[in-house]
Amino acid sequence: MPVKDYIRERFFPHLWCPGCGHGIVLNALIRAIEKLGLSKNEIAMVSGIGCSSRISGYVDFHTLHTIHGRALAFATGLKLGLPSLNVIVPMGDGDALAIGGNHFIHAARRNIEMTAIIMNNRIYGMTGGQYSPLSGYGTMATTAPFSNIDHDFDVVDLSIAAGATFVARTTTFHVHQLIDILQQAILHEGFSVVEVLSQCPTYFGRKNKMGSAADMMTHYKDQTTPIGSKAKKENPALIERGVFVQKEMPEYCKEYDKIIERAMGRSESTPIS
Amino acid sequence: MAKPKLKEHVINLDWCKGCGICIAFCPKSVLELDEKEKVVVARAKDCICCQLCELRCPDLAIKVEME
Ligand SMILES: Cc1ncc(C[n+]2csc(CCOP(=O)(O)OP(=O)(O)O)c2C)c(N)n1
Numbered sequence: 001m002p003v004k005d006y007i008r009e010r011f012f013p014h015l016w017c018p019g020c021g022h023g024i025v026l027n028a029l030i031r032a033i034e035k036l037g038l039s040k041n042e043i044a045m046v047s048g049i050g051c052s053s054r055i056s057g058y059v060d061f062h063t064l065h066t067i068h069g070r071a072l073a074f075a076t077g078l079k080l081g082l083p084s085l086n087v088i089v090p091m092g093d094g095d096a097l098a099i100g101g102n103h104f105i106h107a108a109r110r111n112i113e114m115t116a117i118i119m120n121n122r123i124y125g126m127t128g129g130q131y132s133p134l135s136g137y138g139t140m141a142t143t144a145p146f147s148n149i150d151h152d153f154d155v156v157d158l159s160i161a162a163g164a165t166f167v168a169r170t171t172t173f174h175v176h177q178l179i180d181i182l183q184q185a186i187l188h189e190g191f192s193v194v195e196v197l198s199q200c201p202t203y204f205g206r207k208n209k210m211g212s213a214a215d216m217m218t219h220y221k222d223q224t225t226p227i228g229s230k231a232k233k234e235n236p237a238l239i240e241r242g243v244f245v246q247k248e249m250p251e252y253c254k255e256y257d258k259i260i261e262r263a264m265g266r267s268e269s270t271p272i273s
Numbered sequence: 274m275a276k277p278k279l280k281e282h283v284i285n286l287d288w289c290k291g292c293g294i295c296i297a298f299c300p301k302s303v304l305e306l307d308e309k310e311k312v313v314v315a316r317a318k319d320c321i322c323c324q325l326c327e328l329r330c331p332d333l334a335i336k337v338e339m340e
Pocket residue numbers: 049050051052053068091092093094095096099119121123124125126127132
């Protein structure tokens with residue numbers, strides 16, 4: 001199907017700034033879904049609040065645009081109610097790991113089947129460039145005019161520690177890898193996390209003097225490397241890209257079904273008096 | 274496999290925001306911005322149909338059609 005059949009054309013041009021990486025994530029997600037041959041009715045996208053979360057308005061799937069930080073909680077309810085849906089949850093770095101940090105680690109721990117996409121621009125884009133838990137030490141933000149003293153999370157390490165059974169990272173520069181990883185994440189039967197480094201030229205870029213959107217993407221090219229590469233051994237500061245974890249674990253909805261079966265069995269043999 | 278041959282670049286001028294991403298990363302320097310800050314095809318004959326411009330466009334504004 002052509003790209004235009006997956007989007008709500010009436011809302012375009014979209015509201016994202018020129019060069020915003022979130023548009024590239026949208027682009028790649030559409031390609032991934034097209035390659036998987038999924039029908040639009042099989043997909044539900046659940047998002048919170050943020051520039052990133054606006055993505056749910058642009059795709060022609062079932063969509064829920066919910067509240068800041070709580071997309072995974074809504075998605076959990078939806079998935080338990082309709083487990084046959086492919087649930088995709090795109091989130092901003094603030095949405096997922098500041099206000100939504102607790103929902104994030106517990107969804108990962110439960111291993112509920114859904115695809116969490118963290119569109120990491122290292123800033124609160126929507127509200128004007130405040131620092132997020134992913135901005136990192138020494139970065140500039142409207143709320144850190146003399147530079148940030150907070151250290152950042154490593155999304156991959158955090159996700160693995162929390163129990164996510166599929167964990168990957170790539171960038172908006174590496175579009176072929178992005179499309180491939182999104183496909184794998186959607187197919188994975190468990191909680192998948194895909195961190196996408198996504199440029200915000202308007203706030204993170206401007207505050208940190210990183211140049212144009214294309215300059216920021218060139219930075220992703222230069223500062224990242226495939227997992228376990230020789231370059232990484234020589235320069236440990238490089239950020240690794242690829243699939244870090246992919247493992248099988250009991251999935252939450254399937255386990256829940258077993259509990260229902262068990263409970264039904266018991267109520268037949270021992271009726272409640 | 275035969276080399277893909279370009280038919281045309283389909284550009285949606287209402288959606289293109291002139292961010293320059295497609296231009297910066299085109300391996301053959303096929304694209305440019307015009308005076309209205311919209312993308313234009315300056316050297317169509319050099320295009321190798323890699324589709325990187327299409328895949329990296331944040332605005333879904335450029336499509337590479339092949340024969
Ligand atoms: C409960 C609540 N608190 C705060 C806000 C204000 N707010 C809206 S978006 C946002 C953060 C956006 O940053 P991020 O999640 O990284 O997304 P981005 O805009 O960078 O894509 C905040 C704090 C809100 N909408 N709701």
